[in-house]
Amino acid sequence: MKRSSLIIAAAFALASSTVAFAGPAEDLIAKEKCNKCHTEKTTKKGPSYAAIAKKYAGDAAAPAKLLKGLKEGGKMGDEEDHKKVPGSEADLKAVVALILSAK
Ligand code: HEC
Numbered sequence: 001m002k003r004s005s006l007i008i009a010a011a012f013a014l015a016s017s018t019v020a021f022a023g024p025a026e027d028l029i030a031k032e033k034c035n036k037c038h039t040e041k042t043t044k045k046g047p048s049y050a051a052i053a054k055k056y057a058g059d060a061a062a063p064a065k066l067l068k069g070l071k072e073g074g075k076m077g078d079e080e081d082h083k084k085v086p087g088s089e090a091d092l093k094a095v096v097a098l099i100l101s102a103k
Pocket of ligand 1: 029036066
Protein backbone atom coordinates (compact mmCIF):
# COMPACT_ATOMS: atom_id res chain seq x y z
CA MET A 1 0.00 0.00 0.00
CA LYS A 2 2.63 2.45 1.11
CA ARG A 3 4.89 1.39 -1.71
CA SER A 4 2.27 1.82 -4.43
CA SER A 5 1.30 5.29 -3.27
CA LEU A 6 4.96 6.24 -3.43
CA ILE A 7 5.10 5.02 -7.00
CA ILE A 8 1.98 7.00 -7.85
CA ALA A 9 3.48 10.09 -6.24
CA ALA A 10 6.66 9.66 -8.25
CA ALA A 11 4.75 9.18 -11.48
CA PHE A 12 2.69 12.25 -10.77
CA ALA A 13 5.77 14.35 -10.04
CA LEU A 14 7.27 13.22 -13.31
CA ALA A 15 4.13 13.95 -15.30
CA SER A 16 3.59 17.38 -13.80
CA SER A 17 7.19 18.39 -14.35
CA THR A 18 6.80 17.53 -18.04
CA VAL A 19 3.65 19.62 -18.21
CA ALA A 20 5.38 22.51 -16.49
CA PHE A 21 8.07 22.41 -19.13
CA ALA A 22 5.79 22.28 -22.18
CA GLY A 23 2.85 23.98 -20.50
CA PRO A 24 1.93 27.63 -20.98
CA ALA A 25 2.09 27.76 -24.77
CA GLU A 26 0.05 24.60 -25.35
CA ASP A 27 -2.43 25.66 -22.68
CA LEU A 28 -2.95 29.04 -24.25
CA ILE A 29 -3.28 27.60 -27.75
CA ALA A 30 -5.88 25.13 -26.48
CA LYS A 31 -7.73 27.73 -24.45
CA GLU A 32 -7.84 30.27 -27.27
CA LYS A 33 -8.81 27.62 -29.82
CA CYS A 34 -6.06 28.55 -32.25
CA ASN A 35 -6.48 25.01 -33.55
CA LYS A 36 -9.73 26.02 -35.18
CA CYS A 37 -7.64 27.77 -37.81
CA HIS A 38 -4.09 26.54 -37.28
CA THR A 39 -2.66 23.12 -36.64
CA GLU A 40 0.91 22.09 -36.40
CA LYS A 41 1.14 20.65 -39.89
CA THR A 42 -1.98 21.19 -41.95
CA THR A 43 -3.36 24.35 -43.50
CA LYS A 44 -6.87 25.13 -42.36
CA LYS A 45 -8.26 28.62 -42.34
CA GLY A 46 -4.81 29.82 -41.33
CA PRO A 47 -1.37 28.45 -42.18
CA SER A 48 0.12 25.56 -40.21
CA TYR A 49 2.65 26.43 -37.54
CA ALA A 50 5.23 24.61 -39.63
CA ALA A 51 4.42 26.87 -42.60
CA ILE A 52 4.72 29.96 -40.41
CA ALA A 53 8.06 28.73 -39.05
CA LYS A 54 9.26 28.14 -42.59
CA LYS A 55 8.12 31.57 -43.75
CA TYR A 56 10.07 33.24 -40.97
CA ALA A 57 13.08 30.94 -40.95
CA GLY A 58 16.24 33.01 -40.58
CA ASP A 59 14.30 36.19 -39.81
CA ALA A 60 15.75 37.49 -36.56
CA ALA A 61 12.93 40.01 -36.21
CA ALA A 62 10.23 37.34 -36.42
CA PRO A 63 9.76 36.61 -32.69
CA ALA A 64 9.21 40.29 -31.86
CA LYS A 65 6.95 40.76 -34.87
CA LEU A 66 4.75 37.78 -34.09
CA LEU A 67 4.64 38.66 -30.40
CA LYS A 68 3.37 42.12 -31.28
CA GLY A 69 0.83 40.62 -33.68
CA LEU A 70 -0.56 38.25 -31.08
CA LYS A 71 -0.65 40.93 -28.40
CA GLU A 72 -2.36 43.57 -30.49
CA GLY A 73 -4.32 41.55 -33.01
CA GLY A 74 -5.18 43.18 -36.32
CA LYS A 75 -3.06 42.58 -39.38
CA MET A 76 -1.01 39.38 -39.36
CA GLY A 77 0.37 37.98 -42.56
CA ASP A 78 -2.47 38.17 -45.08
CA GLU A 79 -5.12 38.24 -42.38
CA GLU A 80 -6.46 41.76 -41.92
CA ASP A 81 -8.16 41.28 -38.59
CA HIS A 82 -6.44 38.56 -36.62
CA LYS A 83 -7.59 37.54 -33.22
CA LYS A 84 -5.95 39.37 -30.36
CA VAL A 85 -4.59 36.91 -27.84
CA PRO A 86 -4.96 37.55 -24.12
CA GLY A 87 -2.15 36.27 -21.92
CA SER A 88 1.00 37.33 -20.15
CA GLU A 89 4.02 38.48 -22.14
CA ALA A 90 5.87 35.33 -21.03
CA ASP A 91 3.07 33.02 -22.19
CA LEU A 92 2.75 34.79 -25.54
CA LYS A 93 6.51 34.55 -26.01
CA ALA A 94 6.24 30.83 -25.33
CA VAL A 95 3.49 30.54 -27.98
CA VAL A 96 5.65 32.36 -30.53
CA ALA A 97 8.64 30.15 -29.70
CA LEU A 98 6.49 27.05 -30.08
CA ILE A 99 5.13 28.17 -33.46
CA LEU A 100 8.54 29.17 -34.79
CA SER A 101 10.01 25.83 -33.76
CA ALA A 102 7.30 23.79 -35.51
CA LYS A 103 8.45 21.49 -38.29
C1 HEC B 1 -10.49 32.45 -37.19
C2 HEC B 1 -9.28 31.79 -37.60
C3 HEC B 1 -8.02 32.00 -36.79
C4 HEC B 1 -7.83 31.82 -35.45
C5 HEC B 1 -8.84 31.37 -34.40
C6 HEC B 1 -6.43 32.08 -35.21
N1 HEC B 1 -5.80 32.43 -36.37
FE1 HEC B 1 -3.84 32.88 -36.57
N2 HEC B 1 -4.13 33.33 -38.56
C7 HEC B 1 -5.32 33.17 -39.24
C8 HEC B 1 -5.13 33.59 -40.62
C9 HEC B 1 -6.20 33.54 -41.72
C10 HEC B 1 -3.79 34.06 -40.73
C11 HEC B 1 -3.10 34.69 -41.93
C12 HEC B 1 -2.51 33.73 -42.86
C13 HEC B 1 -1.69 34.30 -43.99
O1 HEC B 1 -0.91 35.22 -43.82
O2 HEC B 1 -1.82 33.74 -45.08
C14 HEC B 1 -3.19 33.84 -39.41
C15 HEC B 1 -1.87 34.12 -39.13
C16 HEC B 1 -1.24 33.79 -37.94
C17 HEC B 1 0.18 33.90 -37.69
C18 HEC B 1 1.28 34.27 -38.68
C19 HEC B 1 1.14 35.53 -39.38
C20 HEC B 1 2.25 35.79 -40.34
O3 HEC B 1 2.90 36.81 -40.13
O4 HEC B 1 2.46 35.02 -41.27
C21 HEC B 1 0.39 33.48 -36.40
C22 HEC B 1 1.72 33.43 -35.67
C23 HEC B 1 -0.89 33.12 -35.85
N3 HEC B 1 -1.86 33.32 -36.80
C24 HEC B 1 -1.06 32.64 -34.60
C25 HEC B 1 -2.31 32.35 -34.02
C26 HEC B 1 -2.49 31.95 -32.64
C27 HEC B 1 -1.38 31.76 -31.63
C28 HEC B 1 -3.83 31.80 -32.48
C29 HEC B 1 -4.56 31.46 -31.20
C30 HEC B 1 -4.38 32.37 -30.11
C31 HEC B 1 -4.47 32.06 -33.74
N4 HEC B 1 -3.51 32.40 -34.65
C32 HEC B 1 -5.83 31.97 -33.96
C33 HEC B 1 -6.50 32.67 -38.72
C34 HEC B 1 -6.74 32.40 -37.37
